[in-house]
Amino acid sequence: AQSVTQLDSHVSVSEGTPVLLRCNYSSSYSPSLFWYVQHPNKGLQLLLKYTSAATLVKGINGFEAEFKKSETSFHLTKPSAHMSDAAEYFCVVRPSSNTGKLIFGQGTTLQVKP
Amino acid sequence: EPEVTQTPSHQVTQMGQEVILRCVPISNHLYFYWYRQILGQKVEFLVSFYNNEISEKSEIFDDQFSVERPDGSNFTLKIRSTKLEDSAMYFCASIAPPSGGPGDTQYFGPGTRLTVL
Numbered sequence A: 001a002q003s004v005t006q007l008d009s010h011v012s013v014s015e016g017t018p019v020l021l022r023c024n025y026s027s028s029y030s031p032s033l034f035w036y037v038q039h040p041n042k043g044l045q046l047l048l049k050y051t052s053a054a055t056l057v058k059g060i061n062g063f064e065a066e067f068k069k070s071e072t073s074f075h076l077t078k079p080s081a082h083m084s085d086a087a088e089y090f091c092v093v094r095p096s097s098n099t100g101k102l103i104f105g106q107g108t109t110l111q112v113k114p
Numbered sequence B: 001e002p003e004v005t006q007t008p009s010h011q012v013t014q015m016g017q018e019v020i021l022r023c024v025p026i027s028n029h030l031y032f033y034w035y036r037q038i039l040g041q042k043v044e045f046l047v048s049f050y051n052n053e054i055s056e057k058s059e060i061f062d063d064q065f066s067v068e069r070p071d072g073s074n075f076t077l078k079i080r081s082t083k084l085e086d087s088a089m090y091f092c093a094s095i096a097p098p099s100g101g102p103g104d105t106q107y108f109g110p111g112t113r114l115t116v117l
Helices: none
Strands: A003-006 A010-014 A019-021 A023-027 A032-040 A044-051 A056-058 A064-068 A071-080 A089-094 A107-114 B004-005 B011-012 B020-023 B033-037 B043-050 B054-056 B065-068 B077-080 B088-097 B113-117
Touching: A003 A089, A010 A019, A019 A107, A023 A032, A023 A089, A044 A056, A044 A064, A044 A071, A044 B004, A056 B054, A071 A089, B004 B065, B004 B088, B011 B020, B020 B113, B043 B065, B043 B077, B077 B088
Parallel strands: A010 A107, B011 B113
Antiparallel strands: A003 A023, A019 A071, A023 A071, A032 A044, A032 A089, A056 A064, A064 A071, A089 A107, B004 B020, B020 B077, B033 B043, B033 B088, B043 B054, B065 B077, B088 B113
């Protein structure tokens, strides 16, 4: 069965320091992987996606993620956190092209301290 | 930039009542989805809808649930007789054409928080 595990429910960093949000997935097929962000009272916004092209994916707002098949990981990173990055982050997998269904991780709350 | 919108933002209802949650997908989108997130749990897929019919549904989406695209712009989720466990945040999403590829981006609305008392 396909699943997504976000290893941290809450991450706290200081402004200007690196961000690492961890995600592991389980999929029988070559999946598509996504990171979404949700700011309070806003919809889920796509940060970036992996669809079997380059394994290092660059997204909006300076975020990037690396697909590592051997580790079944898709961790999200940013070199320098900004206060506006504080939000809920979801790692998401679309298990195969036969389904539009997305499978979500449980979310990671990113806190950015001044 | 076009957005998916959802109304109301918060709905409170009594157990056993019917509720209709409304979504307005982005105008040229063709595939539509509902997801829900019970407090403290993962976002879960409910149903996908294309060409005026359900294309896929989860085990959660039982006979108490139905979806409709009544007028070419709105996409609704109806819960016929709400239960306490239906309390959750409900998200609508849509995909732009051409659709069906594995990397298609689903655009999400802000959600409707449903509270069943």
